[in-house]
Amino acid sequence: MKKNQKEIKASDENCPVRRALGLLGGKWTLLILFQINDRVMRYGELKRAIPGISEKVLIQELNSLVENKLVSKKSYHEIPPRVEYRLTKMGLKTLPIADELASFGLENSV
């Protein structure tokens, strides 16, 4: 191995990058996490904040984010019903990934 080359293990199922991508790698996942960010968002606000995402996909993604404990969901028993989403502590830990994606996107006019 050439001098000063990093020793990188194979990306098998124990690889942290692979595991993180397994959780966050969906087409819309990191974008939804980025949009919720440090805010409290309702379904309608999220739908408007991510042009092009379908109702069905957004609902599926939100349900799996809640199931994976990245997002918490609070329902208010009012008329009309009100549902709020916010990032959990673990969800907030994905924001540095979104920040790096943003810097790359800005810097490289991709």
Place this chain on the structure above:
Amino acid sequence: MKKNQKEIKASDENCPVRRALGLLGGKWTLLILFQINDRVMRYGELKRAIPGISEKVLIQELNSLVENKLVSKKSYHEIPPRVEYRLTKMGLKTLPIADELASFGLENSV
């Protein structure tokens, strides 16, 4: 808007996070970039470094990474033929994203 909430624009096609995900969001893309890293890798080495990726998908991904100028490909006219892949300058700028994914993956035992 509540005090000290970030002002986040809608993630339309100008959103840098969305643009970066458009380029890097494939299932294997960031994993391939992470494995090449600061190294020079051959196809066979990459195939072994990413268990589960098929020959066809790895070749497709590498071709699109070269086309998108994230990876450079060097062919040596020898017998047997030798082809080497390394990250371009822009490709190297994706590594902080992989590093954040690794930290998240390690920290959150996902």
